[in-house]
Amino acid sequence: xxxxxxxxxxxxxxxxxxxxxxxxxxxxxxxxxxxxxxxxxxxxxxxxxxxxxxxxxxxxxxxxxxxxxxxxxxxxxxxxxxxxxxxxxxxxxxxxxxxxxxxxxxxxxxxxxxxxxxxxxxxxxxxxxxxxxxxxxxxxxxxxxxxxxxxxxxxxxxxxxxxxxxxxxxxxxxxxxxxxxxxxxxxxxxxxxxxxxxxxxxxxxxxxxxxxxxxxxxxxxxxxxxxxxxxxxxxxxxxxxxxxxxxxxxxxxxxxxxxxxxxxxxxxxxxxxxxxxxxxxxxxxxxxxxxxxxxxxx
Amino acid sequence: xxxxxxxxxxxxxxxxxxxxxxxxxxxxxxxxxxxxxxxxxxxxxxxxxxxxxxxxxxxxxxxxxxxxxxxxxxxxxxxxxxxxxxxxxxxxxxxxxxxxxxxxxxxxxxxxxxxxxxxxxxxxxxxxxxxxxxxxxxxxxxxxxxxxxxxxxxxxxxxxxxxxxxxxxxxxxxxxxxxxxxxxxxxxxxxxxxxxxxxxxxxxxxxxxxxxxxxxxxxxxxxxxxxxxxxxxxxxxxxxxxxxxxxxxxxxxxxxxxxxxxxxxxxxxxxxxxxxxxxxxxxxxxxxxxxxxxxxxxxxxxxxxxxxxxxxxxxxxx
Numbered sequence: 322x323x324x325x326x327x328x329x330x331x332x333x334x335x336x337x338x339x340x341x342x343x344x345x346x347x348x349x350x351x352x353x354x355x356x357x358x359x360x361x362x363x364x365x366x367x368x369x370x371x372x373x374x375x376x377x378x379x380x381x382x383x384x385x386x387x388x389x390x391x392x393x394x395x396x397x398x399x400x401x402x403x404x405x406x407x408x409x410x411x412x413x414x415x416x417x418x419x420x421x422x423x424x425x426x427x428x429x430x431x432x433x434x435x436x437x438x439x440x441x442x443x444x445x446x447x448x449x450x451x452x453x454x455x456x457x458x459x460x461x462x463x464x465x466x467x468x469x470x471x472x473x474x475x476x477x478x479x480x481x482x483x484x485x486x487x488x489x490x491x492x493x494x495x496x497x498x499x500x501x502x503x504x505x506x507x508x509x510x511x512x513x514x515x516x517x518x519x520x521x522x523x524x525x526x527x528x529x530x531x532x533x534x535x536x537x538x539x540x541x542x543x544x545x546x547x548x549x550x551x552x553x554x555x556x557x558x559x560x561x562x563x564x565x566x567x568x569x570x571x572x573x574x575x576x577x578x579x580x581x582x583x584x585x586x587x588x589x590x591x592x593x594x595x596x597x598x599x600x601x602x603x604x605x606x607x608x609x610x611x612x613x614x615x616x617x618x619x
Numbered sequence: 620x621x622x623x624x625x626x627x628x629x630x631x632x633x634x635x636x637x638x639x640x641x642x643x644x645x646x647x648x649x650x651x652x653x654x655x656x657x658x659x660x661x662x663x664x665x666x667x668x669x670x671x672x673x674x675x676x677x678x679x680x681x682x683x684x685x686x687x688x689x690x691x692x693x694x695x696x697x698x699x700x701x702x703x704x705x706x707x708x709x710x711x712x713x714x715x716x717x718x719x720x721x722x723x724x725x726x727x728x729x730x731x732x733x734x735x736x737x738x739x740x741x742x743x744x745x746x747x748x749x750x751x752x753x754x755x756x757x758x759x760x761x762x763x764x765x766x767x768x769x770x771x772x773x774x775x776x777x778x779x780x781x782x783x784x785x786x787x788x789x790x791x792x793x794x795x796x797x798x799x800x801x802x803x804x805x806x807x808x809x810x811x812x813x814x815x816x817x818x819x820x821x822x823x824x825x826x827x828x829x830x831x832x833x834x835x836x837x838x839x840x841x842x843x844x845x846x847x848x849x850x851x852x853x854x855x856x857x858x859x860x861x862x863x864x865x866x867x868x869x870x871x872x873x874x875x876x877x878x879x880x881x882x883x884x885x886x887x888x889x890x891x892x893x894x895x896x897x898x899x900x901x902x903x904x905x906x907x908x909x910x911x912x913x914x915x916x917x918x919x920x921x922x923x924x925x926x927x928x929x930x931x932x933x934x935x936x937x
Contacts, residue, residue: 354760456630457637460916461909462875465893469909472897473645549766553879556768557894572769583776590769597764 349610358602365596368412369419378406380413380566389582398588401574407585410566411592417567418596421482421551422544428486430540433493434529440494441501442524451494458491463546464553471559481560485547496539500532507531534611538604545600552593568593627924631917638913639695639906643688646902680704691906700910701903710907714889718911720790721881721888725873728808732815732873733866739816740823741858744831745850755820762817767876771810771883778806788885807884811876815869822865826858833857860927867923871916 350356368375377397384404392399398407440451458466470484504510505528513523554560555569563570568589575585675681679690691701700710743755779787786803793800830836831854839849878890885891889908896904 354757453633453637457634457641460634460638460871460913460920462871462878462912462916464875465878465909465912468878468894468897469642469645469905473648545764549764552766553768556766556879557882559897569766569768572766572772576772579772579776580780586769586772586776590766590773593766593769594761594764597766598760601760601764 345610349606352606352609355602355606358599358606361595361599362603365415365599366419369415372412372416376409376412378409380405380410381564382406389578389585391582392584399582399584401571401585402578407571407588410571411568411589414566414568414571414589415592415596417478417561417565418548418551418593421478421485421561422547424482425485425489425547425551426540426544428483429489429543430493430536432486433490434497434536436490437494437497438501438524438528441498442505442520442528444502448498452498455491455494458488459495461488463488464550467550467554468557468559471554476554476559477562478565481551481554484554485550488550489543489547492539492543493536496535497532500535501528504528504531538608538611541607542601542604545597545604548600549593549597624925627921631921634917635910635913639692639910640688642906642909643691644684646900646905647684695910700907703901703903705899705901710903713892713904714907714911717887717889717892719792720886721877721890723793724804724807724811724880724886724888725870725877727804728811728873729815729870731808731812732819732869735812736816736819737823737862737866740820740862741827741850741855743820744824744827745846747828755824759817759820759824762813763821765813767810767813768879768883770813771806771880774806774809775883788883790884790886790888807880807886810880810883811873814872814876815866818869818872819862819866823858823862826861827854830854830858863926864923867919870919874912874915
């Protein structure tokens with residue numbers, strides 16, 4: 322035993338997984354913009370989670386005697402046309418944005434991954450049918466597709482999440498299909514087949530885990546797109562139903578008071594931009610840290 | 620090559636047909652009966668069920684969906700997109716007025732997005748690591764994240780309200796008053812072009828950096844060629860493929876973006892019409908607009924695919 326302890330080559334060698342983790346951390350935090358994005362993201366997520374604790378007022382409480390107030394110690398960002406506290410609405414709006422982003426992405430990633438997995442794994446007519454549907458959905462601009470679906474279902478939080486989720490399925494299906502088709506030819510899948518693994522086992526144990534890195538990158542980047550699209554829908558009046566606070570609707574509400582109080586539109590728009598920027602930067606950082614070969618493809 | 624073109628054409632037609640079916644069925648599953656939209660609440664109260672059925676029959680909404688679809692697609696092939704359920708006016712007439720407006724806006728935005736974005740990306744790649752590169756990369760990162768409708772509002776505030784340099788909103792045809800038309804177009808075009816500018820710059824930069832690492836570029840340098848020859852003749856054409864793909868895909872973004880921007884700037888184009896008719900459940904309009912938008916996008920994708928061969932002779936169409 323003592324001899325083993327004295328052999329530094331063996332003992333000081335860190336496990337490969339630890340080394341990989343360290344490399345990931347080093348690459349991820351090596352770019353200033355990525356760190357900045359990460360900080361913004363943490364602030365955004367914490368604000369969304371602890372919103373009710375930090376918001377100074379109820380976001381829907383109206384005070385018609387104090388409408389369109391300028392920023393003051395009482396209302397740090399002023400009040401809107403109904404006398405509601407802008408800061409509180411901004412904080413609650415973060416909750417809505419995060420919820421829409423995460424749930425829409427959950428729907429898109431789940432359905433897209435299954436469809437892509439099927440199309441890539443089984444090929445032939447399964448691939449042809451799934452990919453034609455994907456092509457069809459892709460020929461629509463995402464915002465227009467989400468608009469049509471949201472119009473079809475009627476606005477509201479739940480329907481917006483479904484609309485955006487469906488509108489983003491094609492990106493996942495296409496990425497997953499491409500990944501599966503290349504992974505299918507790999508040695509370990511061949512090895513799995515040769516020892517008699519079932520198709521299900523190969524898909525779940527060999528192919529799926531190996532396609533996670535690019536998928537994680539796409540999910541991170543697409544949450545930003547989902548938040549941006551939700552804001553667009555709410556701006557058009559097809560998104561989250563008032564009076565629930567939504568950043569897009571806040572920009573639209575403020576537009577009418579542009580001359581007297583430009584902050585009302587400026588602040589929520591800036592919040593949308595910073596959050597989308599944060600998700601994109603973190604996505605960029607994850608891509609570089611997980612697999613630099615993905616540069617230019619995602 | 621010809622076989623490839625024919626196959627891609629057939630694929631494109633299938634996509635367009637699938638879109639029309641999806642929209643046609645989708646619109647009819649919308650909650651709310653368009654007949655109710657035609658009537659004010661007073662009229663609605665006085666109407667009997669039979670009278671409502673008669674109205675529905677007149678609008679052709681009582682027949683099976685498949686019959687309605689085939690009749691519509693048959694008419695489309697003859698150049699008739701149907702009549703508005705609300706106003707009874709032919710959809711083609713209204714679209715003929717709206718399409719040039721959106722096309723004007725979209726084409727200018729596309730040209731601006733390509734002409735500014737690609738050179739910015741290339742310059743940034745050539746001058747990698749300099750302040751110019753940092754500036755372009757940062758601006759491009761901001762450009763792909765900015766909500767365009769918000770940018771529009773901020774521009775209106777700054778240039779139309781605060782500085783009073785540009786008209787607030789609206790649209791004037793360039794054939795009526797070219798100068799006013801251009802002034803009115805500046806802000807919406809910038810908003811529509813900001814994403815393509817940023818995305819093209821990013822793609823052009825990474826694509827150019829990739830090419831600049833290739834052996835043949837090193838050879839060109841070692842031959843003593845000037846920078847203009849190395850970049851212009853050897854690097855540029857080879858870096859164009861991914862750029863062209865992205866620029867082509869940008870058309871889809873511009874078509875989608877026009878929906879929001881026309882709303883912000885009160886421009887009477889197709890995007891605005893799409894929103895209005897979606898809210899009013901005016902089926903025929905939504906179908907007509909989505910058909911035209913899909914054809915534009917599918918055609919641009921086709922042109923992008925076919926341009927690969929010209930840009931890179933190694934690409935063979937199989």
